[in-house]
Amino acid sequence: MKSKNRSWRWLAAVVVLGLLVAACGGSSGDTTSTTAGGQTTTTSGDGGTTTTQVAANPGLEGCSTDPLNCNSGPRQDGGDVIYLINQTWDGWNLNRVEGNSVYTVQALEGMQVVIGQYMPDGNWVWNMDVLASEPTFENGVITYELKDGVVWSNADGSTTPVSLDDFILQWKFLSGKPEHCNQGETDDAGNPVEGSIGCFPASTARYEDVVDVTGDGNKVMFHFPEGYKYAEWHAFFGGLYYPAHIAREQGFDIDTPEGVAQASDWFNKNVPTWSGGPYIIENATLAERVVMVPNPNWYGSEKPTLDTVTKEMISDNQSWLPALANREINGGSPASFTPDHIQQLQGMNDVYWGLGSGGAVWEHVDVNLTTLSDPALRKAILTAIDRADARTRIFGDINPQYRNNPIFPMNDPNFYEDHVEKYGYGSGDVEAARQILADAGYTGYDGGAGALKAPDGSTVPAVRFGFLASNTNRARFAELTQSYLAEIGIQVELVAAENLGALLVSPDWDLVIFGWSGSPLFTSSANQFYNSASGSNFGHLSNEQVDELVQAVLEAETLEEAADLVNQAMAIVLGEEAYTLPLWDTMNLTFVGTELVNIRDNHFDSTRAYYNLAQWGLAAAN
Incomplete structure (x- = not known):
């Protein structure tokens, strides 16, 4: 991954931060990344690589001074992790007003095609597992060039290349334009009417300004009006969740506003059985749990080592730490906590925990x-x-x-x-x-x-x-x-x-x-x-x-x-x-069992600790 300086011009007061980042090196064009396996890989300008071991950094205490390496370490193969989601989520389509919550984000994390994201140090990072080159914004056009082999993994084990159609469908979901998607019926207060079929976008910002989306080979171009100003263009498009080919397979004509609205509604009501990320959903119940297993067709460089990741919704905050003590869960990054939680955590010797806030x-x-x-x-x-x-x-x-x-x-x-x-x-x-x-x-x-x-x-x-x-x-x-x-x-x-x-x-x-x-x-x-x-x-x-x-x-x-x-x-x-x-x-609390490595909070992204799911694992034996 390659990083871009954060838009915020200040340093966050954080205790729990993150793991994987690559920063541009010296004049040779080298890039360096610290990986979950406890090693540093340097790629030279001519494509050669050298790998050196770095010391593991267990625990969350060092996150304030070493935000990119805290709680890092080599992993062993196998293992099952159960991680907390502390509130329910209302659907599976993040684009819609009723599905646009942090809890939906966390429930789905691990199955999307990530273009880029904010890392725990506040820097934006391009996902170079997906991108063949860093995106550009020139003459009102944002250009993304995809690598060969970036694919959706389907429920039957087959794969479908990520394509221009997927980007166009995302644009139609969020543009707010009736020629792209039926917007549905709303009441006098502007809320969706029950049973109405529409896109109901949570926000149309920027997408409503796009005049066209085109492709050229592996390149996807978002065209804005001539002279368009966009200071934070790098974060326009974070990733893809909803494949166009799945919508077509369900019988929706996504070349029509009616078909796009039907697809939006269907994606909200149905558990994703596909994945463009390191994990794929094995089974899930809305607002209760999501069980993920490694995606057999994952194309990324960082391979999952866990057998399963279960995201368990537990709203009763009094039960979180007893469940952690009994290892009914292995950790959590809840949206709220009380002073009693801190007192209890101080007496737990087999748990790492930390508090922090990035202002996001x-x-x-x-x-x-x-x-x-x-x-x-x-x-x-x-x-x-x-x-x-x-x-x-x-x-x-x-x-x-x-x-x-x-x-x-x-x-x-x-x-x-x-x-x-x-x-x-x-x-x-x-x-x-x-x-x-x-x-x-x-x-x-x-x-x-x-x-x-x-x-x-x-x-x-x-x-x-x-x-x-x-x-x-x-x-x-x-x-x-x-x-x-x-x-x-x-x-x-x-x-x-x-x-x-x-x-x-x-x-x-x-x-x-x-x-x-x-x-x-x-x-x-x-x-x-x-x-x-x-x-x-x-x-x-x-x-x-x-x-x-x-x-x-x-x-x-x-x-x-x-x-x-x-x-x-x-x-x-x-x-x-x-x-x-x-x-x-909001002060963010994260707690995680000492048997796990590469789990820490990300105060700059709604995914919180889930942001680097591919790197999670059981600590390797010394």
Whole structure:
């Protein structure tokens, strides 16, 4: 693999990082990679290779200083690993709004064709097992050249070459254009209507700008308009999950919008029986488990050594560590944890564990602008919520970094601007919140929960606060919010949802707490979160100026220009609209049995520890 410098201009505060990377060497054109087997391979410009052994580096303690080698070591052949997924997933098609979750990403990891990804040190890395050369972006065209032998492995053991058709199908899934795919029927709030057949893309950013996708031999070209600006073009296309030939075999005419919509729906409802990665799914049950075995037709240089990898969904966080102690699971990288988990892990001698945060994942509260339509009421709510009190009550002595900007974390030295504390949001300042309400004509704000009266004299309805029932920290935050908002006369009803995706696209909440899990990219994020037409704009923000700014971000020529536009948009999203309250960067916890090597967290990618699944293994005997 070859690496590209990260877009973020800051160093992440991390404890658990990653494994495999190749960086460009000296003038000879050498590349060097440290592999899972505990050896370094150097490839010279003329294609010759030399291999030297490097010391194994077991455990996660060294990840902060040696992020590319921690917990590395040689593997033995064979073995079975069971790894935790801590929440359910709602489908098998990542492209769709209902399937676009971190848990779907983790469930599928290992079966896709990876073009490139962010590694645990924050650098983008091209997958040179797939690519014959590094991609380019010239004259509005991104060009990918595939190696010979990159194939899909089919359920019957046969193979099908990865082709231009696969890239075109992905474009049609995500373009949002009716000539490519029927977009399906939505309700008044913009959510998919049950039973409607459409693509329902989670985001159309960048794909909607592509004017054509063409091929020339092993080359695939994405054509953007002439003069198109794209500062983060390298991460446009991360990989392929859904083969065109499978869609055709199911009888879908993917040359028509109707056929593409039917294919999108089918891929969401059916377990993948194919693979373009190191593992293939042997059996799976939606929202429960995925069992993977090595792909017999895997073309990559790093061969899996495990017999099986089972991804087991366990939402009950009290059972994780007992299951680990009994080796009912071998490890996990859950989306949340409590201080009790840390205390228990400190007493487990046969487990490696680590905490860290790269700033790519953060918690936030969003507001439903359809039901809470008065900006003054929203501003009062966000002001009355007490982030400091909540953080202490939830995390104890663990202090995740506050998030004062939805796009840029506080330790970004170049682009960060405060868009939270400057407005008093999250301060818990009851008097300031009451004054906002008084100035807007509200009364009863000092009368306790349920006493608040709107300017027209009507009682302000109870505010429904949605959260994922199995996420203990979010449930605790919602409970605390009941007391915070009671101080300004608002009754809060808790809405504990078993399915986060279904909750977000439903109209059954006024406030909701959840996390965004991403990467060091930022030019597409604001568009996905806040564009009025985005399927991920769950609270229905609709502001023409914001739409113009986030679109301009996509067209910016430099990261500096893009960041300035982002911060202009955030001043409106928070300062004027009071649409969201960023809380804090998510602290990631990873724990893994000492019998395993090459497993560690990746704070810069939604896959988390699954990012290098091909390298996982049982530690070789000394």
